[in-house]
Amino acid sequence: MNMSAAGGTRERLVVIGGDAAGMSAASQARRLRGPDELEIVAFERGHFSSYSACGIPYWVGGDVAGRDELIARTPEEHRARDIDLRMRTEVTEIDVAGRRVRARDLDSGAESWTPYDKLVIATGARPIRPELPGVDAPGVHGVQTLDDGQALLDTLTGTRGRRAVVVGAGYIGVEMAEALINRGYEVTVVHRGREPMSTLDPDMGRMVHEAMEGLGITMVNDAEVTKVLTGDDGRVRAVATEDAEYPADVVVLGIGVRPETALARAAGLPLGEHGGLLTDLGMRVRGHEDIWAGGDCVEVLDLVSGQRRHIPLGTHANKHGQVIGTNAGGGYATFPGVVGTAVSKVCDLEIARTGLREKDALRAGLRFVTATIESTSRAGYYPDSSPMTVKMLAERRTGRLLGVQIVGREGAGKRVDIAAVALTAGMTVDRMTALDLGYAPPFSPVWDPVLVAARKTARVVEEQRG
Template identity: 85%
Template sequence: MSMSRTSRTKERLVVIGGDAAGMSAASQARRLKGPAELEIVAFERGHFTSYSACGIPYWVGGDVAERDQLIARTPEEHRARGIGLRIRTEVTEIDAEGARVRSRDLASGAESWTSYDKLVIATGARPVRPELPGVDAPGVHGVQTLDDGQALLDTLAATRGRRAVVVGAGYIGVEMAEALINRGYEVTVVNRSKEPMATLDPDMGRLVHKAMEGLGITMVNDAEVTGLPTGDDGRVRAVATEDAEYPADVVVLGIGVRPETTLAQAAGLPLGEHHGLLTDLAMRVRGHENIWAGGDCVEVLDLVSGSERHIPLGTHANKHGQVIGANVGGGYATFPGVVGTAVSKVCDLEIARTGLREKDARRAGLQFEAVTVESTSRAGYYPGADPMTVKMLAERRTGRLLGVQIVGGEGAGKRVDIAAVALTAGMTVEQMTALDLGYAPPFSPVWDPILVAARKAVAAVRANGV
């Protein structure tokens, strides 16, 4: 039995989860308070800490040569900085009333209670595994942690067949499809939506569809998976839909992730519509003075729509951790919210979005104008100018920018940051047309594609009575 709260002379911070949010919080708290003032105990059920889950598809695909390149800080480095990190130890219960957590050593099976004065929940997200026949068969993989990535690579190394099926065509599904193509597999993507990348509007997703087919990926859209048939050896052998069966030697689930809030729910902590933990601006769990939460297990405020969303990204997780660590360590910080910015790529095609899609705007009750422009990444006469499509949404009466989607060649993706700043600042599309953006022929046309889209959006808004 661990030491009780009443018999200790210094505060104890307990952290559940050893990746971005959890270890950023622990590290920031340690910078503010030394070991004499604050004891930090962190639990991680996997083998690794502080790693880039976003880099896993590039490791699987061979762009990143070694797993350890994705690790920012090892358990030994955390311990050297005064953080009591327990690897391969899973927290199985949170007793919020008693201010303690129960943990189990995954090697020995031994269980114990650890009391806390302050608790950080950073349990991340888990891949969606639909309740389908065969979904737990050997050869079926989710990809969320480094352990998951290693397990997939082990399967690829041991599998003689070269047929892979990816279920789902979101960020992970698209990136894993390309990774498997790079590994020499015949890849089929089975997607329930009309087009890949449901984070885009379908007309923009169609551009991604074409690029994937250009890589040699077989796209099966508008298809619902009904099961994963297995062979006599028990391994997965295919992915079945209502209309067809697609042979598979390996299956990757890229359906998305859900907040890992099983512990929080059992402890009676508040969850939102997307089953993520609800926090205040300081990342403190609502209604609980000494419990904080951050990373992929929480819901965040969408600054454009005003609603709570679940957006699992490492950028947010690290910011959450910094905010939590500052507050736990006696300082003050807040996390105001997000605008929903994300980038990805398929081969040389860059994909970016921020703000609201058309269906998001409709769900929020907003009336809007949507415009699309075709441009290039550089001056048209400059070598290497790649085509680029920009879609922009603006509120009908006010002209307020609501969202931007960009699909194009080199230089397309990071242009979305211009729109992300404009959204955060609450700018109108008319104000955007006056932005003093950098120009030279190697970098953009005289009118940057973002500004061309803003001008077209202004015209659309004006035509509808503003």
């Protein structure tokens, strides 16, 4: 502890990472304890703080007017609340025994140690960058931070050619493919899976595939990128698989992300099988009373399967930060876990999932049944009603809801929240059929599509029992 101006002692909270989890934690701790009681020092290696990484594809694609629209709170705003946020400063070492961190100013190169009484690790995640020849060539981009988004936009602005290859077809890959189409690029998506969006079962991913082709995107399935080819100027010129080459003036890596836990690993902190930090319900790092971790660098408990997973989403990161800040500020809060809810879109096609896919249920050792239904977003006679497909998984013996996937047009995506609540409550599909959901023709049919799927799934469960 260090001495305050009043002659007493105050604690120092050090935060590594200036985005969602880290600055939510810092802000919440500051709400609970004033600067005379708690000094807060935060380090961020990038140029921006407290921004929406989820909005980057929409900024790149032109749906969001400018970069500043994605910034929730600037460094100056944090400093005005007595949070000493040090930008362009990278923490290079955590000394757990000495209760201090070493940081380097990325502009000057100067290094210094900062002691802490309490530590928050919110180092986020890094884009997966496969070890391929040419993958580090100019024109190849991962997209995880606002700095990454700015670098990609700079490349797009300075590139004459209009051919883009996106490697991977998860959330980032799909969203970036649409963004590049919106910017007038010819887009090819190369991915290893049978269908895009591996967060869905393949039968549901097929609908995403068809929608992407409808946008003019060339889909290359079941293909592994073997190298990135470069021109005489050293810049990317194509992406190669075993069977073909795909010309590219820019390449975006949408393969996914891994927890950024090199610092934690070097410090001997506990990591899980996915490489993320392991925490307790209060987001404390296991075995360390005064160290917390949150956001994309941690693993979370899946409430449906009972297993730990790495799910890098801003929704979780902000909740983690609130819990950490409350506990670091002297209060009490917990983060019980997740059910794996996510939504996305391709043009006007909305894509949503929560809970387990078929392969997740198999991996967890669960026996299950499935049912898929076709319905509409509104009463069939109401104008602009659009089709919707809902797939539901339930435990074979008990009928407990295990997962839901929804693909459709307007009004489809957010319906997944009904299932997310049912999963969190541990409901059976039979119990779901009696849910008292809002109804009017402009909003849904008399039987909401999620309830229609629950009815069909409940029948399948009953048939299996018989």
